[in-house]
Amino acid sequence: MDSGGLTQQTAVAIGGYRTQGRTAEDALELARSARALQDAGSFVLVFERSRHVTDVIMPALDIPGIGIAAGADRQVLVFHDLLGIWDGSPARFVKRCAGVCSDMIAEVSAFAADVRDSTYPAQVRSYATTPDEVARLRTLLVPERETKRRGDA
Numbered sequence: 001m002d003s004g005g006l007t008q009q010t011a012v013a014i015g016g017y018r019t020q021g022r023t024a025e026d027a028l029e030l031a032r033s034a035r036a037l038q039d040a041g042s043f044v045l046v047f048e049r050s051r052h053v054t055d056v057i058m059p060a061l062d063i064p065g066i067g068i069a070a071g072a073d074r075q076v077l078v079f080h081d082l083l084g085i086w087d088g089s090p091a092r093f094v095k096r097c098a099g100v101c102s103d104m105i106a107e108v109s110a111f112a113a114d115v116r117d118s119t120y121p122a123q124v125r126s127y128a129t130t131p132d133e134v135a136r137l138r139t140l141l142v143p144e145r146e147t148k149r150r151g152d153a
Contacts, residue, residue: 031057038063 030053034045038061045065047054054067068076081090084099114120129137 027053027057031060034061034065 027049030047030049034047034057037045043063045061045063047057047065047067049067051067054065058065077093077095080086081094082097084096084101085104087099087101090096111120
């Protein structure tokens with residue numbers, strides 16, 4: 001459902017960050033869409049609208065919902081936005097507390113290089129079974145193989 005509000009998931013398709021559903025008519029369409037989703041079997045709704053719009057629409061529904069608008073009344077901030085895991089332009093409501101994108105790219109590139117040149121995984125990062133235990137395993141498996149061949153299992 002196009003929930004109204006800031007539809008960042010579709011920002012590229014609609015030409016950038018644009019707040020949707022600001023008018024009463026748009027909110028009415030949102031209410032109609034919510035009712036249709038409920039009637040189709042939805043059991044919960046998430047509205048990217050202000051508390052004010054959500055508080056008017058929710059009593060008309062029989063299923064629970066929550067408004068998660070980008071506003072002073074409530075906010076859901078995606079972890080990736082908070083830490084700057086991607087380097088695109090954030091929406092106005094995003095409070096970036098870090099900028100880890102460039103560090104992530106550098107570290108993943110270094111890891112990939114280590115894998116390509118076989119310096120990772122190194123023996124010091126491996127768990128090994130001693131040769132004695134491997135030999136014992138071979139002797140333990142022999143009776144099981146013979147039993148399965150005879151059909152005694």
